[in-house]
Amino acid sequence: MSVPAAPTARDRRRWARYLVNERAEARVYRELAVRRTGEERDILIALAEAEGRHEAHWLNLLGGEPARLARTGVGTLLLVWMARRFGSIFVLALAQNAEGRSPYDDEPFATPAMAADEKIHHEVVRGLAARGRRRLSGTFRAAVFGANDGLVSNLALVMGIGATGVSSQFVLFSGIAGLLAGALSMGAGEFVSVRSQRELLAATEPNGFADAALPHLDIDANELALVYRTRGMPESEALDRARRIVESAHAHGSPSTYTGSIRTADSHEVVGGAWGAALSSFLFFASGAIIPVLPWIFGLTGLAAIVLALVLVGIALLSTGAVVGLLSGASPLTRALRQLAIGFGAAAVTYVLGLAFGVTMG
Template sequence: MNTETDDPRPDPQQIRRWRKYLADEIAEARLYERLAKRKSGQERQILLGLAAAERRHQAHWRNLLGDHAKNLPSPSAHRVVLGWFARIFGSVFVLALAQRAESGSPYERDEDATRRMAADEEVHEEVVRALAVRGRVELSGGFRAAVFGANDGLVSNFALIMGMGGTGVGATVLLLTGIAGLLSGALSMAAGEFISVRSQRELLDATRPTQATVRAAPDLDFDHNELVLVYRARGMSIEDAEHRALERLGFFECDCQPERSFNPEGDVDEHRAVGSAWTAAGSSFCFFAVGALIPVAPYLFGAVGWWAVGLSTAMVSIALLCTGATVGLLSGASPLKRALRQLAIGIGAALITYLLGALLGVSVA
């Protein structure tokens, strides 16, 4: 920290930077407080702890600024957006954005910030990341099917329409082709998601432990305890397996060594993480249909020729940017990079099919 060295008076540039830091810290504290109001239990306490840390940082900048700590400027644009999202949307999106905001803290490179403040911000990123993981797990089933269903509908139907357009067919044929692609693709996606999720749930059912050990325990020979083999097969060490077997056989009235117990109730619910097969199928069907409808929309409203191609391309491009940004946002990656990647893939696929259609159209003619 280099605040009260040779010249205790800060220069105007420092004051502007400190005032911006203070405004951002105030915005972040309010954000975590708003999120805490929607939570309970441990998550609420964690968010309030983050808000308290941001208030400690505020005190540092207020102390440096003195009278300059009044009439602060607006916080950074992305913190304004975070505060707006916190009032309207769910915490998953907000925490994903907050994770990126915490990772971009300038304190590591600023001598006016203490080392403790820089360390706080670094740890805050991991705290927010852990909180965001919970929401991401809850969204991983139906949401995954929805996002990728919409994206598949956009890319596949747009590529199909562009491919047929390259052959030189009329607008009516393109419209019918788009509708056929929408229905067939949506049904195929729904069936695929249903089978995939149902199969995964069945696989998890086959691998989850049963209560056979409880039923068989009274009749087992202690000198040849098969329970030890069961628990070792589940991944426990010899000592832990023997402890758990003795517990099952009734040698312990209570679990005197809980750290050596196998507690399936404490494990993550894999079924909740996988989601419902019907939910995944329904989400996939609906969102594929919505995505596939976008490139068809101009033809539905009577557009023809290059005007229809241009409208379809523009609408699909915007939708691809949105789905890519959403995936990037929830995965903690750069929304812009994911959006541009999604756009490049979608437009690239359509361009290839258009060129193939044009080639086939010329050869047929």
């Protein structure tokens, strides 16, 4: 990469902009570090210090603090504000996207080490964000996706029914019926799914069926080792563990040590309760499905009700799409627009079908 012999005024303005952004990014990481402890805090402080080294590079090129500095970008200011008040997974997800847009690859005055730093920062922040995503409960993800299902399905329903030309009371009744039917279906499906998973886990988890036989096993030729081998343990390690357990059972005359060694932790807590999952799915779906019906609930009719329903659902779809984008590490704007297109596309199909049926019946 060739470096121009003499920097221009435009170069200096660009350096000043880099300086401002590096300072702001360092501030984001320091604000996040305040809300973290242990290893995560140390990682965030190290990122802030790296941004400080980049800041020093631009200060050196500028010959000291400029008399006037460019304003910090709106996106970076938003990150600082969110980091100071929330310090959440969403800030890290946005920071990950910001690190992925580093301009230093094409910047002749940036060192190769600085460009490499930015790429590594992207991976580091991605790792921190991934930790946060793993800590998010399944209930939160279910809230986003359940509400989105309710939004799209009930919007499509009321648009299709409304396009046939029926009365506003019939549209309202159809929307409420769609809300209840969809929410009950989601709740029942989630109940069956979780209950079935718990039953499957119960059937596959180790139990105490063979505990009483332990003291009678042959230490040198016992089949307890086969149990461990079925779980993927190497033969030599399985034999060693089986010998120790049987020796202990012989010594104590009871299988007490066996129970602690052969059983695994109850994984039902990971799956969650069937009733809780069912209720959550019902409420999340209903919270989304009620939005398209609101105009008719408050007495609007005709085109005014349809337009307001589209506006309300559009805002909600953009919000859920942006959240999905943040959770997946993708662009929130892209996911928001995709969610909006899918929801409005489904509504457009049912609206056209409703118009066709309305003309035919008419």
